[in-house]
Amino acid sequence: MSPLAAPDPQPIRLNILEAATARFQQYGYGKTTMAEIARDCEMSAANLYRYFDNKADIAAELARGCLGRKLERLATVVENNERDAAKCIENWLLEAFNHTWEMCLDQPRMNELVDDVCNQRPDIVHEHYSQKRELLAGVLRTATESGELCVDDPDEAANLMLIASITFDVPHFLHMQPRETHEQNARKLARLFVDGLADGAGK
Amino acid sequence: MSPLAAPDPQPIRLNILEAATARFQQYGYGKTTMAEIARDCEMSAANLYRYFDNKADIAAELARGCLGRKLERLATVVENNERDAAKCIENWLLEAFNHTWEMCLDQPRMNELVDDVCNQRPDIVHEHYSQKRELLAGVLRTATESGELCVDDPDEAANLMLIASITFDVPHFLHMQPRETHEQNARKLARLFVDGLADGAGK
DNA sequence: ATATTGAACATTCAAGAATATATTCATCGT
DNA sequence: ACGATGAATATATTCTTGAATGTTCAATAT
The missing domain is CATH 1.10.10.60 (Homeodomain-like)
Structure with missing residues (x-):
């Protein structure tokens, strides 16, 4: 009313x-x-x-929702680690991996559906990817301003990090290692990123 | 005789x-x-x-051969860059990517076969992976001895690098970017690795 | 006008028969 | 004995077809 x-x-x-x-x-x-x-x-x-328009469009909308929720989890990680980029990156990778892992275990059918949609709709993948890159680039930009890191091109660096952490986003590689190993790898990879982007690196 | x-x-x-x-x-x-x-x-x-034993075993043997040749290309890269680990790593990633790219273009059926075999024979994947890790760990070890890098655990670091460069080994992600972009990413990722493993990083 | 529907149409799926192929084995030639 | 084969068997693939499902549309109700 x-x-x-x-x-x-x-x-x-x-x-x-x-x-x-x-x-x-x-x-x-x-x-x-x-x-x-x-x-x-x-x-x-x-x-x-x-x-x-058709059945596939319903699935596409649901997949978008799933990816949106994943992005929200990552956004929460960013919010909770505004002062510490190293921790933020570590938790980002852990959160990305855990989300993938839990989806595979808890909602295998929905996970499969998201996979299928992603294979048929590059635009959806691309948008999700762009959102993640923007979020991560913000982290790098902030950390550079605060002096914690030294990143010339945050967009480019974020892009690289996402490419390099694909293992944790794609179900295909999950079964190759136990959960603990993946988590350790996520931590180590975060460390490698931070070291590679630290002030003084590559000079 | x-x-x-x-x-x-x-x-x-x-x-x-x-x-x-x-x-x-x-x-x-x-x-x-x-x-x-x-x-x-x-x-x-x-x-x-x-x-x-059966038809699948013939395919498995051929796949092993393909992976073996890939390893040989990487070994050649290592041989040709013994003095410069940074260049070696960059060329490693470029070679890995180019091999994947060329296989997809030039020998799509053989590539598909290798893919299928890898999905059914984790042992073959694992052996190939172990060989690559050993080779790459050798590079890191040598570079650490010469002072170019500072790697505590070469095996662990090589493992990380292989995980992070999966994009360049798996056909699945190839079509997402043009060849030049992939090559640039390979170069940048190599740079990130080297910076992250350089002396003084992470201290 | 808008929202909804039942029925028509197009496409996909699924089960079974028919065919082709992978694999085995008794036998042959050396 | 050994290497090889043709025929026999088991397995997988293809083909066919009826049924199920996705999609459209003219007609109906609000």
Whole structure:
């Protein structure tokens, strides 16, 4: 009633996404039908197409959500370590790895879905990547201003760090080592980054 | 005749491998039959099993060969840069990337085969990885002795570098950037490694 | 007009038959 | 004995087809 209370812009869209999430989690993308999602939303399958172009677009939206939550976790790490870039980078890598690890264990179907979407939608991967780089570049810029690090081009350095820490973002490599080893590697790699970007390096 | 001249220990095995290579290159693993390989060797299909346990083992042997040649290229890089660890590491990453890139372009089917074998035979991946780590650790050890670098645990550092440069070894990430960008990234990452492992870092 | 639907259409999936191929083995020639 | 083979068997691949599902659209209700 009040013009101040902003109602959900698309409550139906969200409803569909929730229903799809529940189905995909339990049965997987391939085994859930548009009819089932529609039934959960108490509408016809045809009507889903008023809110999404097709089934793949629902999955894409969910994948975006997953990647968004991952970004939020990393943003929280950044917020909690504003004064200590070394710790921030270490915790960034640990958080990235733990998120990947936990997704694989706890939500294997959703994880698989994100993987598939990423393979078919380079734009989604790229946006997620850009957001991460921007966030990480901010950390490096701040640390350079405070004197903790000495980074000429924060964007370039952030890019490098993301490339070099791909192991921790991609499920494909997870099974090659136990969790503890991965975590140790994350810590060591963070140390290597910090040493390589420290003031006085490479001169 | 002369006991000095060591004849091929298994010329027939090699012959089979050559025939299989030619077929796999042109038609792919799935589309070439044991009968075809046998015909190329002028023998029966049954006789192939005197030299290999099964078709997959032929592919495994070829994959080992591919990885072996990759290791040889890296070993050559090491030999040609014994005095300059920084250059050696840079050229290592460039060589690793270029090998991956060229394999994907020039021998896509063989590349796919190596990929498949690696997914089914962790032992082969692991051995290749161990060989690379040993080679790279040697570089770090030598550089530490000469004072160019300061690496406490060369094995651990080599391990880290290999993990961090996975992008350049795995075809999966190749298409995400043009060749020049990858090469620049390889150079920059090498620089980051060297800076991070330089004397005085991390103290 | 807008939201929704049932029914039509297009595409994909899945199960089984048919085929092709991988693998084994008894036998042959040396 | 050894190396090799053709035929026999087991396994995998392909093909076919009915069914299931994704998608569209004209028609209906609000």
